[in-house]
Amino acid sequence: MLMEFDRRVNKLVSQPIELVYVDLNGRKQRYTPDYLVYFNTESQKPILVEVKERVEIESDFEKLRLKFKAGIRAAKANDWIFKIYDDTKIRGLLLENIRKLKNFSAHSVTQDDRAKLLTSLQSFQGPLTVKEFLEHFTADRNEYLANINRIWWLALQHDIELDLTKPLSERTLILGVNTHE
Secondary structure, X not given: OHHHHOOOEEEEEEOOOOEEEEOOOXXXXXXXXXXXXXXXXXXXXXXXXXEEOHHHHHHOHHHHHHHHHHHHHHHHHOOOEEEEEEHHHHOOHHHXXXXXXXXXXXXXXOHHHHHHHHHHHHOOOOOEEHHHHHHHHOOOHHHHHHHHHHHHHHHHOOOEXXXXXXXXXXXXXXXXXXXXX
């Protein structure tokens, strides 16, 4: 979900390759890394990603080490980077905020409403909170509630940039409008 939301990511492939390695008992085993992440810029090498719980890495490291070595070899052979992401890197406030924004993915915003909101947002200088913007932009409570949902949808579409380092709320800063060039 984090990678799908990241604007730098071009494509995310689930279980992209199957690797073979020899386990601690000398038997051949199969290993399928979780993701291959391609980026929008050629200067950023693709990342072959393995996702594991921290406790699993700590408790089974000797067994996992052989899988990880196979992942590192495959990444080097393909000019990729191999990374292990554990739950401490994945779970957190950013993921919570993205999940909240994803709740608005089914909402529809008309092109007219989208254009009005974005044009109005572009007229403001510097960051402002969602609440400050909506108090300026809306006439009544019903319009306010409809537009706050539209703001979240615009953020999910990357039309606007929000400060997602703090909990998503009416106090969230709108950092700017994206042009999608």
